[in-house]
Amino acid sequence: MSKAFDVVVIGGGPAGYIAAIRAAQHGMSVACIDEWQNRDGKNAFGGTCLNAGCIPSKALLESSELYHRATHEFSKHGISTGDVSIDVAKMQKRKAQIVRQLTGGIAGLLKAAKVEGLVGHGKLLSDRKVEFTPTSGETEVLAAGSVVLASGSTPVELKIAAFDGERIVDSWGALEFESAPEKLGVVGAGVIGLELGSVWNRLGSDVVILEAMDEFLSMADQQLARDAHKQFVSQGLDIRLGAAVTSAKVSGQKVQVEYTDKDGDQQLEVDKLVVAVGRRPFTDGLLAADSGVQQDERGFIVVDDECRSSAKGVFAVGDCVRGPMLAHKGSEEGVMAADLIAGEVTEVNYAVIPSVIYTAPEIAWVGQTEEEVKASGKAYKTGSFPFAASGRAKAMEQTDGMVKIISAQDDDQILGVHIVGPMAGELISEVVLAMEFQASTEDIQRTVHAHPTLAEAIHEASLAVDNKALNYPNR
Numbered sequence: 165m166s167k168a169f170d171v172v173v174i175g176g177g178p179a180g181y182i183a184a185i186r187a188a189q190h191g192m193s194v195a196c197i198d199e200w201q202n203r204d205g206k207n208a209f210g211g212t213c214l215n216a217g218c219i220p221s222k223a224l225l226e227s228s229e230l231y232h233r234a235t236h237e238f239s240k241h242g243i244s245t246g247d248v249s250i251d252v253a254k255m256q257k258r259k260a261q262i263v264r265q266l267t268g269g270i271a272g273l274l275k276a277a278k279v280e281g282l283v284g285h286g287k288l289l290s291d292r293k294v295e296f297t298p299t300s301g302e303t304e305v306l307a308a309g310s311v312v313l314a315s316g317s318t319p320v321e322l323k324i325a326a327f328d329g330e331r332i333v334d335s336w337g338a339l340e341f342e343s344a345p346e347k348l349g350v351v352g353a354g355v356i357g358l359e360l361g362s363v364w365n366r367l368g369s370d371v372v373i374l375e376a377m378d379e380f381l382s383m384a385d386q387q388l389a390r391d392a393h394k395q396f397v398s399q400g401l402d403i404r405l406g407a408a409v410t411s412a413k414v415s416g417q418k419v420q421v422e423y424t425d426k427d428g429d430q431q432l433e434v435d436k437l438v439v440a441v442g443r444r445p446f447t448d449g450l451l452a453a454d455s456g457v458q459q460d461e462r463g464f465i466v467v468d469d470e471c472r473s474s475a476k477g478v479f480a481v482g483d484c485v486r487g488p489m490l491a492h493k494g495s496e497e498g499v500m501a502a503d504l505i506a507g508e509v510t511e512v513n514y515a516v517i518p519s520v521i522y523t524a525p526e527i528a529w530v531g532q533t534e535e536e537v538k539a540s541g542k543a544y545k546t547g548s549f550p551f552a553a554s555g556r557a558k559a560m561e562q563t564d565g566m567v568k569i570i571s572a573q574d575d576d577q578i579l580g581v582h583i584v585g586p587m588a589g590e591l592i593s594e595v596v597l598a599m600e601f602q603a604s605t606e607d608i609q610r611t612v613h614a615h616p617t618l619a620e621a622i623h624e625a626s627l628a629v630d631n632k633a634l635n636y637p638n639r
């Protein structure tokens with residue numbers, strides 16, 4: 165046994181590196197093991213989120229949105245641009261630079277917190293021992309007071325549409341295209357399908373999204389999902405619902421896709437196909453047979469509400485455990501695990517985790533959908549406010565969408581807030597905080613909102629819940 169630590173974290177994504185930093189803040193000795201390797205062969209902390217997920221996708225969404233606005237919207241403001249073009253190689257270079265800066269920043273944060281960043285593979289043995297195999301060098305066994313598993317997730321691969329890394333790709337592949345494919349197919353109209361479909365649609369690809377379910381964005385409030393669907397279709401996204409892919413094969417420079425829908429068997433030929441049908445927990449080589457850590461039938465590490473696994477002193481956080489696969493959910497679990505190890509009393513409020521889809525318009529929500537509240541049998545009231553009635557949204561030329569608030573009829577508690585519209589991902593924070601503090605709808609009604617701001621739409625929607633909207637007719 166070469167080294168001992170108070171805490172060993174396996175995985176350096178947003179769940180793992182945050183757990184490591186928080187544990188170090190408690191004065192504990194901490195090691196964080198990570199094996200992520202980028203396509204240039206270089207290792208980097210930050211996991212999926214920083215290297216191949218949240219950050220690179222948002223960089224491309226921003227670039228492509230600016231290009232789209234320059235070509236479609238500037239003239240409405242009286243701005244003449246002449247010919248506008250996009251240099252995809254330069255756009256990709258900018259994205260890569262952002263990723264490099266941020267992942268390098270995490271290595272710096274670990275160092276500053278005195279966390280020992282170990283590059284290589286970690287495997288949990290019995291009794292909180294961890295086998296560490298560095299990318300170069302000898303395997304050693306580390307002893308830990310506590311272990312935090314944060315091994316993340318990986319894309320689901322369909323046997324009938326296996327990745328070839330060139331024409332049939334996962335989300336990482338779709339973040340790396342060197343030019344906009346003429347015709348792009350996407351399997352799955354989930355978060356990744358919509359975000360990356362939007363990127364390449366804006367950059368000129370003819371995008372067809374095949375979604376097996378009949379319902380669009382089934383996890384979102386259906387009133388807002390329908391509104392968003394209308395807007396995506398008007399942007400040129402060809403979203404085919406009830407379309408179950410049965411086969412995809414590379415044939416020369418093309419991909420031949422077969423799917424079935426209500427009208428029978430269909431075919432589609434595309435230049436590239438992105439398969440984005442969900443992610444699965446990644447635990448390859450993570451657990452020795454006698455680690456004592458249980459997994460469920462889908463491969464998730466089984467944990468309780470405090471992220472304690474079935475092995476004593478072993479926690480698991482982030483995408484490798486139940487709950488939404490979101491970076492901020494994983495980070496909060498990482499903080500909770502470290503605080504619990506330090507002996508503090510803490511919890512994650514799983515009922516108040518915001519979701520954001522970074523399309524244009526953005527879609528954001530927190531709490532229950534109207535469908536969920538209805539199914540619960542609870543008496544409720546709703547209020548909504550369209551961005552078309554917002555002075556700030558008009559000034560921004562972004563009037564699509566609305567805010568909808570669902571509140572309890574009896575005690576006025578806010579049950580869910582759903583936003584489709586400009587900056588929805590930023591706006592949602594106000595109501596996340598309100599719900600965290602168990603605010604009533606009246607609390608938002610009585611809160612002064614600056615004018616003219618997009619946040620006034622939240623204020624007006626809260627007033628509309630009690631038929632008191634001031635800048636939109638009450639119904």
Ligand code: FAD
Pocket residue numbers: 174175176177178179180197198199200201209210211212213214216217218219221284285286287314315316317335336356446447448449450481482483484489490491492493494522
């Ligand atoms: P990961 O980020 O996957 O990190 C796990 C790390 O552990 C990896 O570095 C892996 O190499 C390492 N590891 C695994 N096993 C071992 C081992 N045995 N030894 C050593 N190292 C190991 N979420 C959001 O909240 N907002 C977004 O905007 C968003 N956008 C996304 C866009 C895309 C295209 C994708 C794919 C995902 C996106 N997500 C987003 C989801 C988000 O990336 C994940 O929820 C988040 O990264 C999960 O964090 P994690 O730390 O649990 O796992």
Ligand code: NAD
Pocket residue numbers: 322351352353354355356357359374375376377407408409440441442443488489490519520521522
């Ligand atoms: P998802 O679960 O959001 O969507 C997958 C979609 O694929 C579903 O609508 C599903 O019905 C459909 N599908 C499944 N099998 C199919 C088939 N055979 N044919 C056609 N459609 C099929 O998954 P995702 O988009 O791959 O994203 C994975 C995870 O990453 C999500 O859990 C998400 O939370 C996370 N993520 C988050 C963000 C964000 O927060 N903005 C962005 C990207 C990814």
